[in-house]
Amino acid sequence: MPEGHSVHRIARQFRANFVGHRVAASSPQGRFAAGAAELDGRTMIASSAVGKQLFLEFDGDRFLRVHLGLYGAWDFAGDITVDATLASAGGRIGQTNQRGTFLDSVAGELDSAEVVASVTRGGRAALEASSGSVPDALPEDSLGSIGAPRRTRLRMAESERATDLADFPPAPIGAVRVRLLTEMAVADLRGPTACEVLDSHQVEAALAKLGPDPLVDAGRAAENRFVTKAGSKSTPIGLLLMDQSVISGIGNVYRAELLFRARLDPYTPGKEVPERVLRALWRDWAKLLAIGVETGQMMTKDGLNEDEYLAAMASRDARHYVYKQQGKKAPRGRGEVVIEDMGGRNLYWAPGWQKRPTPKLPPASAAAATPADPDAPAAPEEL
Structure with a gap:
């Protein structure tokens, strides 16, 4: 699509x-x-x-x-x-x-x-x-x-x-x-x-059903609208990113790549994703969407040299981290990319690389808590 x-x-x-x-x-x-x-x-x-x-x-x-x-x-x-x-x-x-x-x-x-x-x-x-x-x-x-x-x-x-x-x-x-x-x-x-x-x-009614699009409204209000809606739901974040009433424009390719770049487990309920991670997802979507409009390709890899960039523009396999990459190694030897079904669509992700965020604990139990998982998502990093 x-x-x-x-x-x-x-x-x-x-x-x-x-x-x-x-x-x-x-x-x-x-x-x-x-x-x-x-x-x-x-x-x-x-x-x-x-x-x-x-x-x-x-x-x-x-x-x-x-x-x-x-x-x-x-x-x-x-x-x-x-x-x-x-x-x-x-x-x-x-x-x-x-x-x-x-x-x-x-x-x-x-x-x-x-x-x-x-x-x-x-x-x-x-x-x-x-x-x-x-x-x-x-x-x-x-x-x-x-x-x-x-x-x-x-x-x-x-x-x-x-x-x-x-x-x-x-x-x-x-x-x-x-x-x-x-x-x-x-x-x-x-x-x-x-x-x-x-x-x-009728156009106004159609627009009212759609989630925010960062190229239409790059302001803080649009970001807050996404964060509030996604962060209040028990639906997995992998489904929320595809829900056009939550955020507009993301399909199967960008969903897989955004979650990989955020190192976020797609099965994490929206309400368990920290606000900082939701905001980072919104801003990364704004970045990738702008690149896609300018290049005409869903370019999701960063830090490419000239030859790598030319190859990525010409070939899907060279411009994506996980989409259609099943069986390939995840970064730092952490397993491999898998393909699963989520909501009737193919989901590509790297379970050894993408993690659920560490849950926030009440202050009373914080002292006895297990140390935070160092691999828990923070914000998208350059890969």
């Missing part, structure tokens, strides 16, 4: 290329025909994400709410802004974008302002420069510069020939639930769990 960083990237893509433009909305598949008719011809005026939910605002008090679910994805094409991750994915953002980001194949200065980005069988972005002048040849304006997107011509991920760009817009491919089209760009949505048109009151 796409996690919060992907949905924030989708919102950013719409802000860059659709907000301020009149949009032709349609439903090639037919399942969203009535909703598309409500949006057709309206101007998109805002794009935002909260957790895993996307809200596209149109004039006339109309919003398109999208939850990608397990299988949903957006495909972008046309004269759009891309970075290395979007180029490597052929314009796709969502669950089916499992390709790595190949910085070496898209880095460097380009000969043209117009670039056709396609994806080869190996998953790398093949770049074909056409003639034209370069608006800004500085290195940070290259496709290989994460966080510094540039405008380019990008075809749909499913297309097979670069010449398809001559015919814009491209024909819908597959079961496209909704197509949003401007004079210069097109976005196709496939396979969402939710896709509906709302008014502002």
Whole structure:
């Protein structure tokens, strides 16, 4: 399932290329025909994400709410802004974008302002420069510069020939639930769990059900809201982090990695997790979420050198500590990573490394207490 960083990237893509433009909305598949008719011809005026939910605002008090679910994805094409991750994915953002980001194949200065980005069988972005002048040849304006997107011509991920760009817009491919089209760009949505048109009151009701998102509200109040709610529940922290009413945007990958970085046993009830650890989890989520939005990858390893970073951007196995790492050794020889079921989802963790916090004892019994476990969680450490 796409996690919060992907949905924030989708919102950013719409802000860059659709907000301020009149949009032709349609439903090639037919399942969203009535909703598309409500949006057709309206101007998109805002794009935002909260957790895993996307809200596209149109004039006339109309919003398109999208939850990608397990299988949903957006495909972008046309004269759009891309970075290395979007180029490597052929314009796709969502669950089916499992390709790595190949910085070496898209880095460097380009000969043209117009670039056709396609994806080869190996998953790398093949770049074909056409003639034209370069608006800004500085290195940070290259496709290989994460966080510094540039405008380019990008075809749909499913297309097979670069010449398809001559015919814009491209024909819908597959079961496209909704197509949003401007004079210069097109976005196709496939396979969402939710896709509906709302008014502002309905949007407020939807937002009220969601937990805080650190990219939406980085203030102390949002952090306190998470700490208070998570710290009052007997539910295991591994389930609470996936509960979108407690905290927004975390999915299976980030859940596993956050708990590993905190050295926290996922089965620890929320109310037994010390406040300092809950606050550290919130701040670490804010850090990793921001990195994910900028890089387009769920990068959870720290302290990588240049070669390690390039490898981590290209390969999931190189950028995660425990997710999909079952059987590998935990740090300092403390057992190995295991895979278990938690709430119907795969849980990856290292029991020899991740511990339950030492319970707080009443003052009267403190003198006779067993010394605190030196391995009990404190705050996330650099690994």
